[in-house]
Amino acid sequence: MVNTEIPNGYTFSPSSFNGTPLLTINHEATVDLDSTNSFEGPEKLLEVWFSASPSSLPETSIPGGLKGVPSEEWKEMLDLVNCKVLSIVESEDVDAYLLSESSMFIFPHKLILKTCGTTTLLSGLPKILEIAALVAKFPHSVANAARGTATAAVPYRVFYSRKNFLYPDRQRGPHRSWRDEVKSLDRLFLGGSAYLIGKMNGEHWYLYLTEPNTMLTPPATPDREQPIKVLDLPKPRLTANACSIDEDQGRDETLELLMTDLDTENAKQFYLDHASAVAEGQYFEQANKCRSDARKHLGSINEREETDGKMAQDVRGVNGKLFDDSVDVFSNTSDENSPFASDDELTYPQELTTEGHALGTVVSEACGLSDVYPASKYPDARIDAYLFTPCGFSANGVIPSPQSGGSTHYFTVHVTPEPHCSYASFETNVPTSQTGRETADVIQQVVGIFKPARFSVTLFEAKDSADDDCGHKVKKGARLEAIKGYRRIDRIVHDLEGYELVFKYYERFGWEGGAPRLGEVAL
Secondary structure: OOOOOOOOOOOOOHHHHOOOOEEEEOOOOOOOOOOOOOOOOOOEEEEEEOOOOHHHOOOOOOOOHHHHOOHHHHHHHHHHHOOOEEEEEEOOOOEEEEEOOEEEEEOOOEEEEEEOOOOOHHHHHHHHHHHHHHOOOOOEEEOOHHHOOOEEEOOOEEEEEEEOOOOHHHOOHHHOOHHHHHHHHHOOEEOOEEEEEEOOOOOEEEEEEOOOOOEEOOOOOOOOOOOOEEOOOOOOOOOOOOOOOOHHHHOOEEEEEEEEEEOHHHHHHHEHHHHHHHHHHHHHHHHHHHHHHHHHHHHHHHHHHHHHOOOOOOOEOOOOOEOOOOOOOOOOOOOOOOOOOOOOOOOOOHHHOOOEHHHHHHHHHHOOHHHOOOOOOOOOOEEEEEEOOOEOEEEEEEEEOOOOOOOEEEEEEEEEOOHHHOEEEEEEOOOHHHHOOOHHHHHHHHHHHHOEEEEEEEEEEEOOOOHHHHOOOOOOOHHHOOOOOEEEEEEEEEEEOOEEEEEEEEEEOOOOOOOOOOOOOOO
16 A cells, blocks of 8 residues: 655654654743844853763662753753753763753763853852752762852862853853853862963863862852963873773763854855745655655556456545546545645645754754764764754754664754854764764864854863873874864863863964954953
């Protein structure tokens, strides 16, 4: 029997039918979202670890660690940050939250929260520590009231970073300046270090991090102003196990691209009206193809039956009449809402005319984002994408390892396409050892999607050896040196406790847009 029906809600994406990982959409939060006033693309990025790996959760923690915490707890925390949950993709290793302002990822042992605009990310940090203590049952202490919570879990390690803001005067809460952010973090953690990476009067990046086995502390930063520390760390002293670290941490690496001055014409694909036009063309093209395929198939059935000299009993029309090979099955119905309707009668799905996940899927495939980690190599991968009104795009990717028993990783993308403040970010922890590709290849593919005039790259890699001191000649960062069409302006390599950090800044050849519009100058 021929099934010519186009499924309701079909968005031309293989992920439309993929049941694993599980997608949950918060329809209430998606009502009346509007990105008209989204002006600050560069995100604030917080990563809080409560153990070194999923396999080293404390005995006191609940099953699943942070993943075992009900989503309502996280939504309450996000209210303090001033953003909402749009949808959740759940998987065995990580839950990916697509937010009204960027993304959140929950692993058993760590949380990653990335928010843009004027969100108050650090205002949610005390609540994160409280949830980890009271709900996830991680080891905790009675906190000083100045921390913003009565009880706080003791984190294993904390990272906070961001690019220089374009509009720092519009930020709220602790985010009005880097100095205020450092004070806010120092009130919580003992021995944290704040760094400026890059040119003080050019493109730069801020980083705050704690050492392993972080300690909580009452307010520690004095009121008087202190200079920002310039990162110039000596190599750590070797210990007996300096060349051997936790296996899970040894695979830890995070690549982040922060792109500005997007090509104006190319950026139109992240506008709702453009995406809707693309979706409409795809929809009717697919409908016509289904009609043509059905007509050909039914025609071949009739031809076989005539050759055999007998009539088919199971290929009949609505009045019991045999189908003729000239009959259009899409038109041979009185139901105006039938999927077999003609072009004039075919009902175009409303979800492909308004902001939401359907158009987000259309954009992720049309722009090439779904090809960064293709289904041919990652058959269980799931992309959860959303297109905003009148423009703007966000997507989370959950990427299970193609190898049996491997870990699940993520990527996240956020785009502000307006010409006066255009920005796009791409972040992933899919290891290069799994992709079989060089880091430069991934960067080349991503910048080809967004076509920025300039961009910064940060690459965090966990140390799996003490490099030269353990007899290895490691040239980390060299593999992302050459990006076709761009020239490298800046390159900085830092040796951190347990990690190596590479920061690079590129500009497109022939770019005549002038110096970067910094907004925030670190002087």
